[in-house]
Amino acid sequence: xxxxxxxxxxxxxxxxxxxxxxDLAERGKLAAALERHRVSVVMHFAAHAYVGxxxxxxxxxxxxxxxxxxSLLEAMREAGVDKIVFSSTCAx
Ligand SMILES: NC(=O)c1ccc[n+]([C@@H]2O[C@H](COP(=O)([O-])OP(=O)(O)OC[C@H]3O[C@@H](n4cnc5c(N)ncnc54)[C@H](O)[C@@H]3O)[C@@H](O)[C@H]2O)c1
Numbered sequence: 496x497x498x499x500x501x502x503x504x505x506x507x508x509x510x511x512x513x514x515x516x517x518d519l520a521e522r523g524k525l526a527a528a529l530e531r532h533r534v535s536v537v538m539h540f541a542a543h544a545y546v547g548x549x550x551x552x553x554x555x556x557x558x559x560x561x562x563x564x565x566s567l568l569e570a571m572r573e574a575g576v577d578k579i580v581f582s583s584t585c586a587x
Contacts, residue, residue: 496532498525499541519563522570529574536578537571539564546586 497509500518515528519541529537542560543549549556564581571579 496528496534498528503543519559519566522566522573525567525570526573529570529576534574534576536580537567537576538580538582539567540582541567542582544584 496512496515498515498517498519499509501516502518506514513532515524515532517524517528519525528534541563543556568579571577
């Protein structure tokens with residue numbers, strides 16, 4: 496199951512499984528989707544990923560990437576999911 500707000504993604508890119516359209520900040524919706532689809536492992540790629548933009552608009556990145564990740568972790572705890580693969584960054 497793919498959970499994406501499609502802000503920078505494309506519906507057509509979801510070629511296997513289902514798409515749940517939503518934002519990481521919608522913790523309740525995310526937790527419900529994790530439970531409904533019986534998710535056992537999360538692979539976390541939902542973030543803004545442009546280094547230049549992160550420098551010109553750091554608040555956007557702080558809110559979406561840090562805030563979004565915290566919301567995801569809370570939703571996982573709520574849904575009883577305890578495994579996550581975090582993609583981090585190619586810049587590290
Ligand atoms: N592209 C790379 O080479 C690379 C390498 C290592 C790590 N990463 C990391 O992987 C992650 C994704 O990178 P990408 O290149 O696939 O970016 P991308 O922009 O192609 O994909 C990110 C996806 O996340 C979605 N998204 C963003 N914020 C969201 C939110 N709040 N709620 C729900 N969906 C949201 C977007 O709509 C998009 O579909 C980033 O954290 C990036 O740093 C990327």
